[in-house]
Amino acid sequence: MALTVSSWAHAGSVLTVHRWITVIGGLLLACVAVLVLCLQFGATPVNIGNVVPAIMHLFRGDLAGSPSPETSEIIMVQIRFPRVLMGFLVGGSLAAVGVTLQALLRNPLADPYVLGVSSGSALGVSLAILFGIGSTFLLFPLLPLFGFAGGLLALILIYRLAQSKSRLPIHSLLLAGVILNAILTAFIMFITSIMEPNRSAGLMAWLMGSLTAPGYPALGIFFLYVLFVLAVLMHKAQLLNVLTLGEETARSLGVETEGVKKHLFALTALLTGAIVSVSGMIGFVGMVVPHAVRLLIGSDHRLLLPASALVGGMFLALADTIARTIMAPAEIPVGIVTALVGGPFFLYLLLWRKDRML
Amino acid sequence: MTTPTIGRASSLLAVDGPAIQVERLSFRYYTMEGRERKWTLDHLSFHVDAGEILGIVGPNGSGKSSLLKILSGLLPVGEGDVLLAGLSLQKRSQADIARLVAVVPQEYVQVFPFTVVETVLMGRFPHRTARWWSMGIGDETANDLACAHQAMVDTDVVSLADRLVSNLSGGERQRVMIARALAQEPKILLLDEPTAFLDINHQIEVCSLITRLRAERRLTVVLVSHDLNVASQYCDRVLMLKEGGLCRIGSPEETIRPDVLRMVYGCDVVVDAHPQTGRPRVTMPMSTV
Numbered sequence A: 001m002a003l004t005v006s007s008w009a010h011a012g013s014v015l016t017v018h019r020w021i022t023v024i025g026g027l028l029l030a031c032v033a034v035l036v037l038c039l040q041f042g043a044t045p046v047n048i049g050n051v052v053p054a055i056m057h058l059f060r061g062d063l064a065g066s067p068s069p070e071t072s073e074i075i076m077v078q079i080r081f082p083r084v085l086m087g088f089l090v091g092g093s094l095a096a097v098g099v100t101l102q103a104l105l106r107n108p109l110a111d112p113y114v115l116g117v118s119s120g121s122a123l124g125v126s127l128a129i130l131f132g133i134g135s136t137f138l139l140f141p142l143l144p145l146f147g148f149a150g151g152l153l154a155l156i157l158i159y160r161l162a163q164s165k166s167r168l169p170i171h172s173l174l175l176a177g178v179i180l181n182a183i184l185t186a187f188i189m190f191i192t193s194i195m196e197p198n199r200s201a202g203l204m205a206w207l208m209g210s211l212t213a214p215g216y217p218a219l220g221i222f223f224l225y226v227l228f229v230l231a232v233l234m235h236k237a238q239l240l241n242v243l244t245l246g247e248e249t250a251r252s253l254g255v256e257t258e259g260v261k262k263h264l265f266a267l268t269a270l271l272t273g274a275i276v277s278v279s280g281m282i283g284f285v286g287m288v289v290p291h292a293v294r295l296l297i298g299s300d301h302r303l304l305l306p307a308s309a310l311v312g313g314m315f316l317a318l319a320d321t322i323a324r325t326i327m328a329p330a331e332i333p334v335g336i337v338t339a340l341v342g343g344p345f346f347l348y349l350l351l352w353r354k355d356r357m358l
Numbered sequence B: 001m002t003t004p005t006i007g008r009a010s011s012l013l014a015v016d017g018p019a020i021q022v023e024r025l026s027f028r029y030y031t032m033e034g035r036e037r038k039w040t041l042d043h044l045s046f047h048v049d050a051g052e053i054l055g056i057v058g059p060n061g062s063g064k065s066s067l068l069k070i071l072s073g074l075l076p077v078g079e080g081d082v083l084l085a086g087l088s089l090q091k092r093s094q095a096d097i098a099r100l101v102a103v104v105p106q107e108y109v110q111v112f113p114f115t116v117v118e119t120v121l122m123g124r125f126p127h128r129t130a131r132w133w134s135m136g137i138g139d140e141t142a143n144d145l146a147c148a149h150q151a152m153v154d155t156d157v158v159s160l161a162d163r164l165v166s167n168l169s170g171g172e173r174q175r176v177m178i179a180r181a182l183a184q185e186p187k188i189l190l191l192d193e194p195t196a197f198l199d200i201n202h203q204i205e206v207c208s209l210i211t212r213l214r215a216e217r218r219l220t221v222v223l224v225s226h227d228l229n230v231a232s233q234y235c236d237r238v239l240m241l242k243e244g245g246l247c248r249i250g251s252p253e254e255t256i257r258p259d260v261l262r263m264v265y266g267c268d269v270v271v272d273a274h275p276q277t278g279r280p281r282v283t284m285p286m287s288t289v
Helices: A004-013 A017-040 A048-060 A071-105 A117-130 A141-164 A172-195 A195-206 A217-236 A237-243 A247-252 A255-277 A285-297 A301-325 A334-357 B005-015 B064-071 B095-100 B118-122 B142-154 B170-183 B200-217 B228-234 B259-266
Strands: B018-027 B041-049 B053-057 B077-082 B101-104 B188-192 B220-224 B235-244 B245-250 B270-273 B278-282
Touching: A004 B142, A017 A071, A017 A255, A017 A301, A048 A071, A071 A237, A071 A255, A071 A285, A071 A301, A071 B188, A117 A141, A117 A172, A117 A195, A117 A255, A117 B118, A141 A172, A141 A255, A172 A334, A195 B270, A217 A237, A217 A255, A237 A247, A237 B101, A247 A255, A247 A285, A247 B095, A247 B101, A285 A334, A285 B188, A301 A334, A301 B041, B005 B245, B018 B064, B018 B220, B041 B077, B041 B245, B053 B077, B053 B200, B064 B188, B064 B200, B095 B101, B101 B170, B118 B170, B142 B170, B142 B200, B170 B188, B170 B200, B188 B200, B200 B220, B200 B228, B228 B278, B235 B259, B245 B259, B259 B270
Parallel strands: B053 B220, B053 B235, B101 B188, B188 B220
Antiparallel strands: B018 B041, B018 B077, B235 B245, B270 B278
16 A cells, blocks of 8 residues: 555655755745846946845945945945845735635636736825825835725725626636726826826836835835735645635535635735835736746645745846846836736737637 | 544444434525525435435426535525534534535536646545644645545546646546545535536446445445436435425335426426336437427
8 A cells, every 4th residue: 555655646746845845946046046147237237246245245234334335336235136126026926916816716817917906906005195194205014004905905896796606707807807907097097197296207107017126124024024924825825725626615625715715815915015015016927927837837836826926026026127227227117028028928828718718 | 622523423324323314404595685585495304324325306496406515514504404424514613524525516617737636635635734834835644645546546547647637528527526525535425416517438437436436435425416317227215306395205216206207397207117227217208299
């Protein structure tokens, strides 16, 4: 018996600790490589030789103390490093939200941007800015809260709209998302139109998806926040697997689906709210990345979730590097880059899915 | 807290007490506004013996699927009581029920590329003991793998282990879903229309599989079927529902009869004896047009 089991387990696609560590370890190495690569490019090119020492200085904290830091080191430490890190965190979070929403709604096309969750968060943040809450600056603890509230409301609304007889048909979900997105965007546009021009210009730039990094303290808080929510999501990964079997089957396996769904909705809204409040509306990362990762490593969420987060981080860091450099010294919003990559991909999935699922 | 309950359950099953006992069960749905609809199930009382195959038949909307969902705890017991292995459903948690009852749903749509092994292993979920620090990675114990493997051997899907569930044929997918249910190590197996959407060869395959499993694993099986011949050929007893009420319960010979079928379905059918088993066989009458 023991013999057959062990030989079978090795042949199978069962997720083993070994495979998990191999994949995640490999991706972590790739992440380091991508981050170092991204740090090199920008309006002011920085030699790769300076990247590592600059980061070392940063961590030792002796940059300010050194008598005459090189310009490139200042750029590196005060602008580029936080920005690249920010892109990585936002991309990773978007991919994790995408994976969670897809499993929760049993829809491979779900994405916080496509479904209007990002718009909900953006509306919440815009309202907060309009009423001067947290001042015109993107202050940390308050704006994500509004983003969370807006995102959660949008998510609940879309779930209610698309649900029919305890089912969530894929196309009615997308349709509801499109409509909700249009309505929420109209509200946001209204808010920008009644703002003073200089404030609304800033709001617009933020909405289009920008990764202008806040200072290190805010970045640190954001980092811990993202890490915390991701860790909680990881604990639900096994539940995500079971939920893809369908809600009734999940319940027949002993899952209290109502409670689990509420938890997961809240967690995705928490993450989306935070992402949107710092980086605006960056689309398609949450859909493209999980899909590609799933093709490579399979659907088990215990591996898919962290792997997608890492790949999403790399993807957005790279996309932002393109956005920073392609028109240098001018920058284009990173949302444009991701949409240009993701939009056609989405279309392809939709068309490809059509003949398979309809 | 839950362990002694399970212990009691298995000892009760061992002495062949009823695996399922339904006492004056009534159930109704509510409208969106919370108003009561008419009774979907009305004062049902019956029992299912351990190791028995019970077929539930009846016209569309007679409450077959609702009854199956109540037995698996997916719908609440409205009025009356349902006892699984001697203990009321209301006193069992969803996880507790999941370790006793497995459900094979009518249709299974998987939009994500999960493999057969991954799917079958999900059946071990109710037996998992979560360790918070492992985040679920490597939670599959040797016992989990052994149970899943045995379930796949029993349903003959070992060769499909690494195939994607979405790429399987209907019959193969149904066998995988049965394997997934068996991995739960249930005492009671509930199947909703196990032969619907299947070609005749797969119908035979699935039906003989169910009979074999009952014998090998001493499973109690309750299946809902549109197909009267499936119920007649493969079930020990047949329960006939009409508009939520129990119309008749008994051996196929007692239930699959022209007069009973006319009463339940409101039409005339030809019932003769199956040439091999002698059990009732239902066919459509000659067209009168």
